[in-house]
Amino acid sequence: MISFQATDEQEIVRDAMHEFAEQVLRPRAREADEASRVPEELFAQSSELGLVSTQLPASVGGGGEARSPITNAILLEELAWGDATLALAALAPAAFAFAVADQGSEEQRRALLPAFCGPAFHAASLALVEPGPLFDPALPRTFAEPKGESGFVLSGAKSFVPLADRASHFLVVARNNGGRDAFVVPRDAEGLSISEPEKNLGLRALPTATLHLERVLVPASARLGGASGCDVQRIVDAARTALAAVQVGLSRAVLEYAVPYARERRAFDQAIGQKQSIAFRLADMHIETEAQRWLAWKAASLLEQGLPATRAAHHARAYSAQHSMWIADQGVQVLGGHGFIREHPVEMWYRNARTLGVLEGTLGI
Amino acid sequence: MIDFELSDGDRRILEHVREEALICRGYARHYDENEHEFPPDELPEARGRQAAFALLRDRDELDSGLGVISMLVTMAETWGDYSVRMRRSRHGLGNAALNAAGTPEQQKKWGGLTLAMAITEPGCGSDPSQVQTTAVLDPATDEWVLNGEKIFVTTGCRAQGVVIWATLDRTAGRAGIKSFLVEKGTPGFVVAHKEKKLGIRADDTAAYVFRDCRIPRSNLLGGDESIPKQTSGGFRGVMKTFNMTRPGVSAIGLGIAEAALDFTRDELRRAGVEIGYGGGLAGQTAVAERFVRLEALFEAAKLSVLRAAWLSGEGRPNNLESSMCKAKAGAAVREITQGCIEILGPMAVSREHLLEKWFRDVRITDIYEGTGEIQRMIVARGLLNYTRAELS
Numbered sequence: 001m002i003s004f005q006a007t008d009e010q011e012i013v014r015d016a017m018h019e020f021a022e023q024v025l026r027p028r029a030r031e032a033d034e035a036s037r038v039p040e041e042l043f044a045q046s047s048e049l050g051l052v053s054t055q056l057p058a059s060v061g062g063g064g065e066a067r068s069p070i071t072n073a074i075l076l077e078e079l080a081w082g083d084a085t086l087a088l089a090a091l092a093p094a095a096f097a098f099a100v101a102d103q104g105s106e107e108q109r110r111a112l113l114p115a116f117c118g119p120a121f122h123a124a125s126l127a128l129v130e131p132g133p134l135f136d137p138a139l140p141r142t143f144a145e146p147k148g149e150s151g152f153v154l155s156g157a158k159s160f161v162p163l164a165d166r167a168s169h170f171l172v173v174a175r176n177n178g179g180r181d182a183f184v185v186p187r188d189a190e191g192l193s194i195s196e197p198e199k200n201l202g203l204r205a206l207p208t209a210t211l212h213l214e215r216v217l218v219p220a221s222a223r224l225g226g227a228s229g230c231d232v233q234r235i236v237d238a239a240r241t242a243l244a245a246v247q248v249g250l251s252r253a254v255l256e257y258a259v260p261y262a263r264e265r266r267a268f269d270q271a272i273g274q275k276q277s278i279a280f281r282l283a284d285m286h287i288e289t290e291a292q293r294w295l296a297w298k299a300a301s302l303l304e305q306g307l308p309a310t311r312a313a314h315h316a317r318a319y320s321a322q323h324s325m326w327i328a329d330q331g332v333q334v335l336g337g338h339g340f341i342r343e344h345p346v347e348m349w350y351r352n353a354r355t356l357g358v359l360e361g362t363l364g365i
Numbered sequence: 366m367i368d369f370e371l372s373d374g375d376r377r378i379l380e381h382v383r384e385e386a387l388i389c390r391g392y393a394r395h396y397d398e399n400e401h402e403f404p405p406d407e408l409p410e411a412r413g414r415q416a417a418f419a420l421l422r423d424r425d426e427l428d429s430g431l432g433v434i435s436m437l438v439t440m441a442e443t444w445g446d447y448s449v450r451m452r453r454s455r456h457g458l459g460n461a462a463l464n465a466a467g468t469p470e471q472q473k474k475w476g477g478l479t480l481a482m483a484i485t486e487p488g489c490g491s492d493p494s495q496v497q498t499t500a501v502l503d504p505a506t507d508e509w510v511l512n513g514e515k516i517f518v519t520t521g522c523r524a525q526g527v528v529i530w531a532t533l534d535r536t537a538g539r540a541g542i543k544s545f546l547v548e549k550g551t552p553g554f555v556v557a558h559k560e561k562k563l564g565i566r567a568d569d570t571a572a573y574v575f576r577d578c579r580i581p582r583s584n585l586l587g588g589d590e591s592i593p594k595q596t597s598g599g600f601r602g603v604m605k606t607f608n609m610t611r612p613g614v615s616a617i618g619l620g621i622a623e624a625a626l627d628f629t630r631d632e633l634r635r636a637g638v639e640i641g642y643g644g645g646l647a648g649q650t651a652v653a654e655r656f657v658r659l660e661a662l663f664e665a666a667k668l669s670v671l672r673a674a675w676l677s678g679e680g681r682p683n684n685l686e687s688s689m690c691k692a693k694a695g696a697a698v699r700e701i702t703q704g705c706i707e708i709l710g711p712m713a714v715s716r717e718h719l720l721e722k723w724f725r726d727v728r729i730t731d732i733y734e735g736t737g738e739i740q741r742m743i744v745a746r747g748l749l750n751y752t753r754a755e756l757s
Contacts, residue, residue, distance in 0.1 A: 001428060001429050002368060002671060003368050003430075003675065006367055007366055010367075135645060136646075136648045138643050138644030138648055259748060259749060263750075273756070274751065279742075279746075279756055280742075282749065283742075283745040284692075286744060286748050287689045287692055287693050287744065290669065291666070291669050292665070294672060297369070298664070301367055310643050311642045313642075314642040314643070314657065314661075315657070315661035319661040319662070319664075
């Protein structure tokens with residue numbers, strides 16, 4: 001049954017997240033960007049919100065609430081409206097935890113998930129992206145070499161791994177026997193080296209690093225899903241849907257900043273918002289923000305119902321990447337010189353939009 | 366609960382409509398090339414087939430709401446062809462106006478007629494406040510006397526009557542404009558000619574002339590003869606008609622765009638082009654990448670339309686959303702059909718295939734029922750909280 005009606009609980013989540021985004025994330029976004037650092041207390045605060053633990057099973061100490069990608073899409077939009085970078089930092093562990101919860105063996109769930117349910121923020125990350133041009137999540141260049149009883153040997157490099165400075169484990173996606181698999185690799189694994197923090201165009205506060213895997217031996221039990229492996233595409237689809245939801249929030253932030261500016265800023269005896277060239281642009285920014293949201297919700301809904309979501313997630317992702325970039329670009333233009341000045345957040349959103357648009361992985365939903 | 370899956374009941378209806386749509390498609394080229402012919406009110410194949418609207422009657426709570434399903438049915442119909450239908454609906458845009466603005470007596474009296482709507486004139490389109498057609502009351506006979514010209518009247522040839530906009534007082538601007546119902550055959554009301562068009566050729570579009578055309582005083586839609594001082598009032602009442610017709614015409618265009626995408630996908634598959642969704646940009650051919658972008662654009666426009674229709678079905682205001690989806694769909698269907706032709710190359714412009722026809726048929730989407738620019742004006746006013754005087 002086609003319906004756009006959020007549940008009462010989802011409305012409550014949206015309101016609570018909006019408040020957090022408005023009061024905690026947005027006021028710290030600029031400082032975090034300038035310092036290229038997430039304020040430490042923010043991790044603790046996001047842990048208190050139970051962003052990851054709420055939907056983990058009660059058997060591992062989680063909230064036991066049903067896994068709901070739609071609720072998470074709503075939540076991500078609100079947090080990203082506050083600041084996409086800080087939202088990513090808070091929810092990067094979800095990519096790891098939700099993949100383990102959804103596709104891990106019972107043994108893996110019992111071993112890895114309780115850490116996300118404690119009082120302190122726990123970091124673990126999905127390592128999907130790889131350095132160099134033409135990265136394709138369907139054809140990773142990190143390889144897993146089966147070594148029979150003793151497990152697998154992993155070789156390759158992973159870049160843009162979020163929270164790599166503090167993650168206890170990485171979920172490394174690698175080519176295995178023609179297919180793809182994901183392997184749980186502890187940060188102290190022999191042969192694994194973690195680079196200095198990467199310096200990126202946008203999402204500057206998000207600590208990311210490159211992992212080098214030089215013949216890292218992991219036991220057979222490190223393979224996500226155990227002997228039968230896992231569906232890596234499902235993890236990619238979830239990440240794409242999550243990123244699309246983040247881009248909706250970013251787009252809305254730009255729009256909601258540009259609209260009052262256009263009403264206030266005057267030129268040639270008129271508010272610039274009264275000129276069609278600006279007014280129509282804002283109308284299109286609004287139309288495209290909403291369209292992105294429906295695409296993200298559709299992909300999230302398919303994920304939630306356990307239906308094939310690859311196509312919908314790709315549509316949501318490709319559309320959001322293109323249009324959130326366009327919206328951020330138009331936001332800069334509406335503000336003119338002020339769009340270029342770091343006193344306003346729009347230039348930061350412009351950099352963040354370009355960065356988000358080419359990412360894969362990083363988030364779960 | 367947020368959901369985008371169709372129920373089994375929804376699917377059954379849409380399959381039924383699509384089956385019919387394919388039958389209609391068989392006639393599409395003929396009526397495009399023979400613009401002077403009217404497609405029959407009922408195709409021979411319609412006999413013995415259950416009408417789709419009959420299936421809409423027995424719906425349960427698991428099915429999508431009426432607002433949403435009617436958009437999907439519209440899309441499924443035009444996926445076959447824009448204007449060849451199994452059974453022609455008796456309803457025109459004038460019927461929507463009658464339902465929105467007519468008194469109960471008027472609705473009862475004319476509800477059974479097919480009614481066109483005549484707004485546009487040779488000198489005014491997007492700005493209907495400039496309507497020059499006049500309505501003057503003759504107190505001696507208690508009749509309105511209409512004088513003026515109307516163009517671009519959809520279904521104007523076949524309709525049995527028309528809702529026309531005329532002004533009681535040209536100096537009063539929008540406030541002076543009222544709508545009147547005129548039945549065909551009224552002396553002084555002439556169907557001047559049938560327009561020849563780029564697309565949607567099987568759908569008749571008429572030009573009317575009114576010369577001292579006399580109609581009863583009670584034919585003023587809604588019955589209110591006063592001219593309000595403020596410029597909102599009655600005019601806004603008539604404009605409300607568009608809140609459901611704008612998603613509706615968007616759906617009409619999107620059904621055609623979907624046909625174009627399906628045709629292009631099949632041709633690409635036959636040519637051995639693989640379209641992937643799981644990988645990155647690097648693994649995709651330029652043609653496949655372009656196609657997937659058009660698919661996503663289609664989905665974006667379709668979901669915008671469904672959202673506007675869903676709001677209406679829930680009894681919630683959707684004035685802004687219906688303009689948003691119209692602006693979105695109007696642009697999307699152009700880009701999609703233009704893009705499909707570009708992707709397939711020279712074969713796509715051959716009249717052997719319907720793609721070139723679809724490209725012509727969808728072009729009207731961004732023009733009628735308010736151009737894309739008018740929709741953006743409405744959206745921008747809502748967004749910026751501007752009045753008509755502040756933003757025009």
